[in-house]
Amino acid sequence: MHKAKTQFDPAVKDKQEQRTLFQQAVRQFKHNKMAVAGLIIILILLAIIIATVVIDIVTDQSFYNEHVIKQDLSLRLAKPSAEHIFGCDEYGRDLFLRIIWGTRLSLTIGIAAIFLSVIIGAPFGIIAGYYGKTTDNIIMRFMDVLLSVPYILLAMAIVAALGKSTINLLIALSVSGIAKYARIARASVMVVKDNEYVEAARAMGANDFTIMFKYILPNALAPILVQLSLGIGDSILAVAGLSFLGLGVQYPQAEWGAILTAARTYMLQAWHVSIFPGIALIISVIAFNLFGDGLRDALDPKLKR
């Protein structure tokens, strides 16, 4: 009886229909346990980053300099113990603290690079998709050229030209990712641009810029966001990879890839220096991949039943 009531109660039906697309996506996302797990890990990582920033500001970097940078050769390559749960690195620095502080650079560069790629790439894609014809041809042929150079190699060439530093690594990865997001934005705009509301906006006298960025972009955003979140994992790996090759974050800053470079020399005497930064990387990348998968399933209309 109760069941029948909820099914035929018009109030309940109304409520279901009133749910916005965003609320629907949130509901769908919540049902995906793996994606929620990913999100929780991401929030924890974010909390770690904020905590390290706060500690650095409050202690005026003295904690950072004392524990993360300062060397103590008596503890060189010390094995994990109660005092240093992950052991110490080749300069006797606590590995746990270096990994915790490394979170900031390892993750933020990767994430920031993707966001910059989208911010620069997406407008090109939107303009190409909206105007079509010659504009589209010129922009997309340029993007083809960018895409024809393998991602990591393009980033390496840019680092070679600019010099090795954290900022240059960020620039290199951002530029290398532009073409991918321009393509996605273009495809997504082409799906949306023939809708009635776009025509309505045009009839009301809206100019191209308003139409593109106020009416089309919000409706074309979902695929871009999905690809953005799915790309973060690869971007984090690229940061670690280039830092590992010595082309990214430089000594003595704490970054997971850079810690692993040093670990390589001592891998036989001290396995722990190789293991822990790698596990930190894997957990972060899996978290972002799960989150991205969940977001795709929640936002992709094809998969909705």
Add this chain to the structure above:
Amino acid sequence: MARYIIKRILLAIPVLIGATFLVFTILFFTPSDPARMILGSSATEEAIEAMNEELGINDPFFVRYFNYMKGLVQGDMGRSYRNNSSVSETIAGRLGNTLILASAGMLFAIIIGIPVGILSAVKQYSKIDNATMFITLFLTAVPTFWYALILVIIFALKLHWLPASGMGVGLVPLLKSLILPTITLGSGYAAMIARTTRSSVLEVIRQDYIDTARAKGVSEKTVIWKHMLKNALIPIVTVVGLNFGSLLGGSVLTETIFSWPGVGRYVVDSISYRDTNAVLGSVVTLTILFTIVNLAVDIIYALIDPRIKSQYAVKRRKKHAQSENAV
């Protein structure tokens, strides 16, 4: 078919020219003093000036690009600033090693990835499927270089089964030295292929023609390998082709870790020495390789997808009809 292939090749040429221009422009801004690198710090100003003139460093940008391209089409990529050796010859000597490693990695990934993906799809939601999905999720998240370190620690340093680095001479030592780099390079790629194969087979598996084939009494083996896989293959080929670029990127890391004498390691070494010509030559070479693989993927599409083939066939028929009408 031939028209399609020719069209693809013609489309690739401007992209390649654009790519060389892009990489040349980026590296043009590298702050380096090649003449001093070649002649050493004791060289006189006049000698350096003369060397700069010889190298064409003082020429304007477009003249330098034009000269570079003129050399490139003749297979000349200039001289290394580090040791004055010919960049083309160095790369020619190393490209084979990169190709051996890249093909081994790709082969490993395909041989493991496709069957695992099919098995996972056919036995959807079984224990095998869940285990595969978990392992592939893990493998796509593992950093290549970390994975390599762990493999080296276990199989080379602890168990002494395989060499930790270098490239063996002779067939057996070569294969032995190839095992760890291949696994390093191919695992993530295999995971990606397995995941794509699974979802692609799952899409095909519920189609009516699969039921028809089964109802006809075709053996399950034939159903899977002939009816399912052939139709599920296009997304798989796309993933294999598109990710060949990241395979080449991965080979840069793999070659560096295993001291594999390939082009990837040459790039990394050359960047440290600010050897711009060598960096430029290597990146251009690997970009050409990437473009050729993408071209091959486009051609394979046409071979496995009759729709693409017929598109071109129809066009010709239409043209034929038009010309007949005109007559």
